[in-house]
Amino acid sequence: MFVIECPWCGKRDQSEFITHGEAHIARPTxxxxxTDAEWGDYVFFRDNPKGITRERWIHTHGCARWFNVMxxxxxxxxxxxxxxxxxxxELPEGSE
Amino acid sequence: xxxxxVFSLVRNALNYHKDWPRQWRSxxxxxxxxxxxxxxxxxxxxxxxxxxTECGITNVAVLERAWIGGGNSGRNxxxxxxxxLWDESAALYDHSVKLWEGLSQELNYxxxxxxxxxxxxxxxxxxxxxxxxxxxxxxxxxxxSEFVTPEKVKxxxxxxxxNCRYPVMGALLQRRxxxxxxxxxVWGYARGADAAGVDIIQNCEVTGFKIEDNTVVGVETSRGDxxxxxxxxxxxxxxxxxxxMAGFRMPLESFPLQALVSEPxxxxxxxxxMSNGVHAYISQSDKGELVxxxxxxxxxxxxxxxxxxxxxxxxxxxxxxxxxxxxxKMMRQWAGIVDVTVDxxxxxxxxxxxxxxxxxxxxxxxxxxxxxxxxxxAHSIARGEMHPVAEPFSMFRFHSGALIDEGAxxxxxx
Numbered sequence: 200m201f202v203i204e205c206p207w208c209g210k211r212d213q214s215e216f217i218t219h220g221e222a223h224i225a226r227p228t229x230x231x232x233x234t235d236a237e238w239g240d241y242v243f244f245r246d247n248p249k250g251i252t253r254e255r256w257i258h259t260h261g262c263a264r265w266f267n268v269m270x271x272x273x274x275x276x277x278x279x280x281x282x283x284x285x286x287x288x289e290l291p292e293g294s295e
Numbered sequence: 296x297x298x299x300x301v302f303s304l305v306r307n308a309l310n311y312h313k314d315w316p317r318q319w320r321s322x323x324x325x326x327x328x329x330x331x332x333x334x335x336x337x338x339x340x341x342x343x344x345x346x347x348t349e350c351g352i353t354n355v356a357v358l359e360r361a362w363i364g365g366g367n368s369g370r371n372x373x374x375x376x377x378x379x380l381w382d383e384s385a386a387l388y389d390h391s392v393k394l395w396e397g398l399s400q401e402l403n404y405x406x407x408x409x410x411x412x413x414x415x416x417x418x419x420x421x422x423x424x425x426x427x428x429x430x431x432x433x434x435x436x437x438x439x440s441e442f443v444t445p446e447k448v449k450x451x452x453x454x455x456x457x458n459c460r461y462p463v464m465g466a467l468l469q470r471r472x473x474x475x476x477x478x479x480x481v482w483g484y485a486r487g488a489d490a491a492g493v494d495i496i497q498n499c500e501v502t503g504f505k506i507e508d509n510t511v512v513g514v515e516t517s518r519g520d521x522x523x524x525x526x527x528x529x530x531x532x533x534x535x536x537x538x539x540m541a542g543f544r545m546p547l548e549s550f551p552l553q554a555l556v557s558e559p560x561x562x563x564x565x566x567x568x569m570s571n572g573v574h575a576y577i578s579q580s581d582k583g584e585l586v587x588x589x590x591x592x593x594x595x596x597x598x599x600x601x602x603x604x605x606x607x608x609x610x611x612x613x614x615x616x617x618x619x620x621x622x623x624k625m626m627r628q629w630a631g632i633v634d635v636t637v638d639x640x641x642x643x644x645x646x647x648x649x650x651x652x653x654x655x656x657x658x659x660x661x662x663x664x665x666x667x668x669x670x671x672x673a674h675s676i677a678r679g680e681m682h683p684v685a686e687p688f689s690m691f692r693f694h695s696g697a698l699i700d701e702g703a704x705x706x707x708x709x
Contacts, residue, residue, distance in 0.1 A: 218594045220548065220595070235696070239694035239695075240544070244544045245535075245544065245547065245548055246535070247544075247547055247548050247549055247595060248535075248539075249535075249549075270594075272595055272596050274598070
């Protein structure tokens with residue numbers, strides 16, 4: 200259980216938030232040209248890294264707005280939270 | 296291998312049990328094996344056991360990063376059942392239950408399989424419709440299941456509070472369901488595989504695959520390179536990590552799944568009682584501990600810990616359904632890392648790399664499938680063609696769209 204800093208509201212308890220998995224997956228714009236395998240990869244296949252992940256969270260019981268979290272999946276340390284339109288933050292020193 | 300029987304027990308008792316031999320060897324890795332199994336959990340050891348005993352392939356190694364049975368095999372709630380909705384799942388899970396039914400005899404090892412009956416409670420009209428549909432489907436697949444009334448539930452579980460926040464409206468009962476002893480399953484398969492010639496190599500972490508012409512030819516490990524004709528990966532929560540080493544991705548996400556046990560009590564809970572509606576399930580171990588679990592944590596993690604809020608939610612549901620447990624102290628809590636697919640069905644599959652096989656995606660309910668999973672995976676690896684029961688569980692179903700959606704039957708972890 201952790202404290203998450205919502206980019207809009209500040210620090211709040213994790214119970215106010217819900218995560219919806221890996222961030223920065225853009226919907227393809229050339230869908231009519233894509234094979235079933237390419238569609239399957241886009242819809243179902245994930246990096247699921249042991250290490251630093253970037254994921255989407257929503258402040259459901261708060262401002263109800265989306266944002267991204269950069270988190271370590273072993274230590275659970277949160278390195279950054281940022282708005283969906285912000286550039287990807289740099290990885291912390293010495294990682295990956 | 297020392298045979299276990301009443302006579303050997305008596306003979307060794309006279310010696311204060313000091314002369315029992317080790318149950319499996321601890322060999323040095325050879326330079327080459329016909330098949331390497333990566334992962335010394337129950338599924339991996341079962342795979343090796345069936346390769347050696349049913350498929351005639353005895354030059355097999357099981358490589359385990361730490362010690363056998365130290366991952367999810369030692370971190371589950373030991374529930375066995377086969378009451379799934381879809382035909383493909385019914386075939387796989389009931390194959391498993393049938394193997395469970397003869398397992399102690401076959402392994403000459405008491406896995407303490409106890410078919411004490413398993414209740415799925417229904418708390419709403421939606422729940423009733425779900426068990427109605429699923430129960431009928433289970434019937435059509437020739438698997439036992441019964442609809443029971445709240446009165447019957449009360450008879451079986453006298454301490455249940457039927458009129459709780461979400462009243463119990465009925466239940467689905469599988470009498471062949473129950474529990475087994477998780478450690479005994481690991482040890483029994485390890486002992487059986489070892490006796491059949493399998494090398495079980497602990498403290499041997501696989502750090503990479505040796506791949507030539509898109510064909511796996513061996514693995515790199517913390518104890519040097521080991522060559523193999525075929526490699527089967529059974530790495531549960533770390534399957535995505537293994538897949539990345541081999542150069543592809545899996546349709547998996549890894550979550551912590553927590554469970555906890557209470558102080559030991561006198562026998563009280565005769566069955567396994569699950570509730571998808573209020574998210575908690577409970578059984579009682581032979582030692583007397585209440586074994587309790589619920590949903591996985593909400594975020595991906597490899598931490599083997601999990602959050603306290605999940606424990607709190609779980610125990611709220613338990614106390615509401617079974618007020619008699621309100622003053623029971625919880626003794627231990629743990630979390631395993633479970634690899635979850637979107638359709639809540641496992642993946643038993645060939646991969647984009649030739650001769651490399653994966654058995655993963657068991658998510659929150661892999662223990663029950665241990666014998667069946669190992670059995671069909673062993674036959675698939677031995678033949679080079681997927682076993683008919685395993686065929687529908689290919690990773691490529693996420694490309695074709697032929698998902699096996701067990702979301703309802705597995706909505707709560709178990």
